[in-house]
């Protein structure tokens with residue numbers, strides 16, 4: 001019999017999930033993807049459940065995606081953003097969250113600049129916690145929607161597939177969660193970017209490293225291209241964005257010169273003209289907008305599965 005419950009009450013990182021958890025999330029997301037393409041997109045699965053979206057760091061896609069997922073499951077939703085809250089007046093994270101919880105919140109979706117913040121909270125409060133990105137650590141829902149989108153685009157499992165991740169691996173929580181998820185699913189993972197933006201001991205996670213963009217594109221079935229995280233870089237890791245683009249940017253001309261039809265992905269926000277040119281982002285090799293659509297289905301699946309495991 002296949003598993004019908006997650007092995008954990010919280011989604012803190014991909015590191016803590018089993019392969020069976022990932023497959024259960026994908027199977028459930030497939031059903032919700034069907035629901036959100038119906039004329040009536042709403043189901044009552046989370047009726048009487050209150051979800052707080054606590055965003056201590058900027059976000060567009062992830063925040064809207066979670067809010068839509070919650071509303072399509074009929075949850076009651078409260079939104080909090082640190083820039084307009086008492087955090088600015090010196091309140092601690094635990095005090096802020098405990099105050100919100102005393103208003104009877106069942107689930108917390110949290111984005112925070114400090115790595116480990118969602119793990120810290122999960123040990124102190126009774127609500128289910130979903131990590132929506134913690135500093136440079138993990139961004140599990142992004143990795144799940146990425147791997148789910150890859151499977152749908154290839155119409156196949158990821159076992160034995162060649163997936164390349166390009167860009168600022170050093171500062172990217174999306175890269176970390178992607179690596180954990182893709183390795184658990186049996187894919188071959190290669191990282192490509194300037195040596196200064198690839199962590200020294202990363203091969204210990206079972207991935208290859210290449211500094212040659214053309215060879216990496218020739219090798220891969222899918223290129224997941226990441227943004228240069230300038231806001232997290234306190235020193236200069238490469239001379240200029242123009243130089244970065246010349247060596248590591250992906251253009252349509254480069255893709256057209258390959259024999260293999262690489263599928264291109266990006267978690268957003270895109271810096272057009274830096275890691276990708278517009279003609280790649282908008283081409284039919286790109287599945288960037290499918291990722292966004294699948295993100296709602298994946299988040300509905302996670303919210304639903306965790307809601308069945310309340311304390």
Ligand code: NCD
Nearest residue numbers: 061062133139227267268269
């Ligand atoms: C990513 C993030 O915030 O980590 N974006 C996202 O969630 N869609 C990637 C990024 O900021 O580059």
